Amino acid sequence: MTASARVPGLYLSDLTLSHFRSHLSARLSLDARPVAIHGPNGAGKTNLIEAVSLFSPGRGLRRAAAQDMVRRPEALGWKITGILHAPGGAREVETWSENGAARQVRIDAKAGTQLVLGRIARVLWLVPSMDRLWIESAEGRRRFLDRMTMSFTPDHAEVVLSYEKAMRERNRLLKDQVRDGHWYVALERQMSESGAQIHANRQAALIRLDAAQTEAETAFPAARLELVQSEGAMPETVSDLREALSEGRFRDLAAGRTLIGPHRTDLFGVYAAKGVPARDCSTGEQKALLVSLVLANGRALARDFGAPPLLLLDEVAAHLDAGRRAALYDEICALGAQAWMTGTGAELFAELGDRAQYIEVTEENGTSITRQSDPA
Amino acid sequence: MNSTRDIEALIDAMAKLPGLGPRSARRAVLHLIRKRALLMQPLADLMGQVAATARECLNCGNVGTTDICDICASEKRGNGQICVVEDVADLWAMERGQVFKGRYHVLGGTLSALDQVGPEQLRIPKLIDRVDAESVTEVILALNATIDGQTTAHYIADQLEGRVSLSSLAQGVPIGGELDYLDDGTIAAALNARKSF
Ligand SMILES: Nc1ncnc2c1ncn2[C@@H]1O[C@H](COP(=O)(O)OP(=O)(O)O)[C@@H](O)[C@H]1O
Ligand SMILES: [Mg+2]
Ligand SMILES: [Zn+2]
Numbered sequence: 001m002t003a004s005a006r007v008p009g010l011y012l013s014d015l016t017l018s019h020f021r022s023h024l025s026a027r028l029s030l031d032a033r034p035v036a037i038h039g040p041n042g043a044g045k046t047n048l049i050e051a052v053s054l055f056s057p058g059r060g061l062r063r064a065a066a067q068d069m070v071r072r073p074e075a076l077g078w079k080i081t082g083i084l085h086a087p088g089g090a091r092e093v094e095t096w097s098e099n100g101a102a103r104q105v106r107i108d109a110k111a112g113t114q115l116v117l118g119r120i121a122r123v124l125w126l127v128p129s130m131d132r133l134w135i136e137s138a139e140g141r142r143r144f145l146d147r148m149t150m151s152f153t154p155d156h157a158e159v160v161l162s163y164e165k166a167m168r169e170r171n172r173l174l175k176d177q178v179r180d181g182h183w184y185v186a187l188e189r190q191m192s193e194s195g196a197q198i199h200a201n202r203q204a205a206l207i208r209l210d211a212a213q214t215e216a217e218t219a220f221p222a223a224r225l226e227l228v229q230s231e232g233a234m235p236e237t238v239s240d241l242r243e244a245l246s247e248g249r250f251r252d253l254a255a256g257r258t259l260i261g262p263h264r265t266d267l268f269g270v271y272a273a274k275g276v277p278a279r280d281c282s283t284g285e286q287k288a289l290l291v292s293l294v295l296a297n298g299r300a301l302a303r304d305f306g307a308p309p310l311l312l313l314d315e316v317a318a319h320l321d322a323g324r325r326a327a328l329y330d331e332i333c334a335l336g337a338q339a340w341m342t343g344t345g346a347e348l349f350a351e352l353g354d355r356a357q358y359i360e361v362t363e364e365n366g367t368s369i370t371r372q373s374d375p376a
Numbered sequence: 377m378n379s380t381r382d383i384e385a386l387i388d389a390m391a392k393l394p395g396l397g398p399r400s401a402r403r404a405v406l407h408l409i410r411k412r413a414l415l416m417q418p419l420a421d422l423m424g425q426v427a428a429t430a431r432e433c434l435n436c437g438n439v440g441t442t443d444i445c446d447i448c449a450s451e452k453r454g455n456g457q458i459c460v461v462e463d464v465a466d467l468w469a470m471e472r473g474q475v476f477k478g479r480y481h482v483l484g485g486t487l488s489a490l491d492q493v494g495p496e497q498l499r500i501p502k503l504i505d506r507v508d509a510e511s512v513t514e515v516i517l518a519l520n521a522t523i524d525g526q527t528t529a530h531y532i533a534d535q536l537e538g539r540v541s542l543s544s545l546a547q548g549v550p551i552g553g554e555l556d557y558l559d560d561g562t563i564a565a566a567l568n569a570r571k572s573f
Binding site for chain 2: 162165166168169170172173176178180182183185186187189190
C-alpha cells in the first residue's frame with residue numbers, strides 16, 4: 001500500500017490571514033499534503049502555524065491572548081478563515097478578535113463555540129519550547145498530556161475548566177481561612193466529580209497512546225508513560241477523591257491551597273527500550289520521544305476519529321539528524337496527515353520531494369510575504 | 377447652550393438602563409417629550425412613587441412596595457414548598473409559568489469566594505430559618521447550571537438534608553441558561569418533571 005492510497009480525512013484547503021501578527025494579508029490554497037514552510041528567522045513562519053493552531057480550542061500554540069495576536073502597530077483586530085475538510089464533510093471556519101475582545105468562532109456562517117471547534121478538528125503541535133518539556137516543570141507536561149487527552153476526548157477541556165474553577169474557589173476559602181464546612185463540601189463535591197473524570201480521561205488517553213506505540217513499526221523510540229502524583233496516590237473514584245479532599249482540608253488550610261487532586265498529576269516518561277527516564281535522555285532522544293508520542297497520537301486518532309490530526313511541527317528539523325528526518329517525513333506521509341512544518345532552509349525538506357507542498361515566507365518592512373512554490 | 381442641558385442629562389440617565397444605548401435613549405426621550413402629558417408625566421409620577429416605596433421583601437427577597445411581599449403574605453402560597461432562585465427576574469419567570477403554587481427565596485446571586493459573596497450576602501441563614509418557621513416540606517433548587525450555581529445548590533442541600541425533601545428543576549433547562557430566558561411552557565415542564573437532588 002502506498003502512502004497516497006489512503007484518503008486524507010482532515011486538512012485545510014483555503015487559508016486566509018488578515019492582520020494576524022506579521023501577516024497583513026495572506027491567502028493560501030492548499031491540498032491535503034504536508035506543508036513545508038521555509039524562510040529566514042523572523043520571517044513569520046511560526047506566526048503562520050500559530051494561525052493554524054487556532055482551528056482548535058484555546059489560545060493556540062504560543063498560548064497568547066487574542067489581543068497579542070493583532071498586527072501592530074495598527075492593532076485593529078485580526079481574522080483567520082479556512083475550509084476545514086473533516087470526516088463529517090467540509091466546514092467553513094472563521095475565527096477573529098476585534099477591539100481586544102476574546103476570540104470568536106463562526107462555523108459555516110453560524111456563530112459557534114471553541115468547544116464545537118474541538119469536536120470538528122484535532123490539532124497537535126510540537127514547538128521548540130517543548131524541547132525542554134521533560135526536564136522543566138510538571139505544568140508543561142500536564143498541559144501536553146491534557147492536549148493529547150483532549151484530542152481523544154474533546155469534552156475534557158470543559159471538565160478541566162470546571163475543576164479549575166471549583167478549585168480556585170476552594171483555594172480562596174483556604175487562603176481566607178474560612179471555616180464554613182458546608183461551603184467546602186459543596187466545592188469538593190464538584191471537584192471530585194470533575195477531578196475523577198479528568199483522571200479517567202487521562203488514563204484512557206495513555207492506554208490508547210500505548211497501544212498505538214506498540215502496534216506500529218516506527219523509527220522513533222517508544223515512550224512508556226505513567227501518571228504520577230507529586231505526593232501520595234491519586235484517589236481514582238469520585239467518592240475516594242471527595243473523601244481525600246475532605247480529610248485533607250486541615251492540611252490544605254495550613255498550606256493555603258489544595259494539595260491533592262489531578263492538578264498535582266505529573267506525566268512520567270521512560271525511553272522504553274533503554275529503561276531510562278526521559279529527563280535523563282540526550283536532547284536529541286528527548287525530542288525523538290516527543291515526536292514519537294505525537295505520531296502515536298496521530299495514528300490512534302486516525303483509527304478512532306477517522307482522520308489523523310493536523311500536525312504543527314515548528315522547527316522540527318532541529319535536533320534530528322538526516323536519517324531521523326527522512327524517517328519522520330515517511331511516517332507523516334504514511335499517516336496521511338497534513339503536517340505543517342517549518343525550517344529555515346528549503347533543503348531541510350528535500351527528502352519530502354513532491355509528497356509535500358511548499359510555502360516560502362520572507363519579511364519586508366515588518367510585513368510577512370508568503371509565496372507558494374514547487375519543490376526545489 | 378443651557379437650554380438642552382436637562383434633556384441631555386435625561387438621555388444620559390436613560391442610556392444606563394439595561395437594553396438601552398445612547399441611540400435608543402435619545403429616541404425614547406424624544407418620544408416622551410412629544411407625549412409629555414399622556415406618557416411622560418404619568419411615568420414620572422409612577423417612578424417617584426415606586427422609588428419612594430419599593431423595597432425587598434424581608435422574608436424572601438422578592439421586590440414589592442411592602443415589607444412583606446404579596447406571595448409571602450398569602451396564606452394560600454404557604455403550601456410547604458419553597459423554590460430557591462438566584463434572581464428576582466427568575467422569580468418573575470416562574471410566576472409567568474403559573475404552575476408553582478408555593479413561595480420563593482431569592483438569593484440575589486451565587487456563592488463565590490473569589491467575588492467575596494458568602495452565605496450571609498445570599499440570605500441563606502434566613503432560608504434555613506424559614507424551613508422551620510413556615511413548616512416547609514420541600515425545597516426546590518432552581519439555580520443555574522454554572523459551577524457557582526451548582527456549588528450554591530449543594531451548599532444549601534448539604535444543610536437541609538434530612539429535614540426537607542430536596543429537588544432541582546428537570547433537564548431541559550440549558551446549561552448556564554437563566555430561567556428568565558425560558559418560555560413559560562418550558563418552565564412548567566421543568567418544574568413538573570423535577571428530580572430529587
Ligand atoms: N502582533 C504582532 N504584530 C506585528 N508583528 C509581530 C507581532 N507579533 C510578532 N510579530 C513579528 O513576527 C516576527 C516573528 O515571526 P515568527 O513567525 O516567530 O518568525 P519565524 O519565521 O522565525 O518563525 C517578529 O519579527 C515579530 O516582531
Ligand atoms: Mg519560528
Ligand atoms: Zn416575600
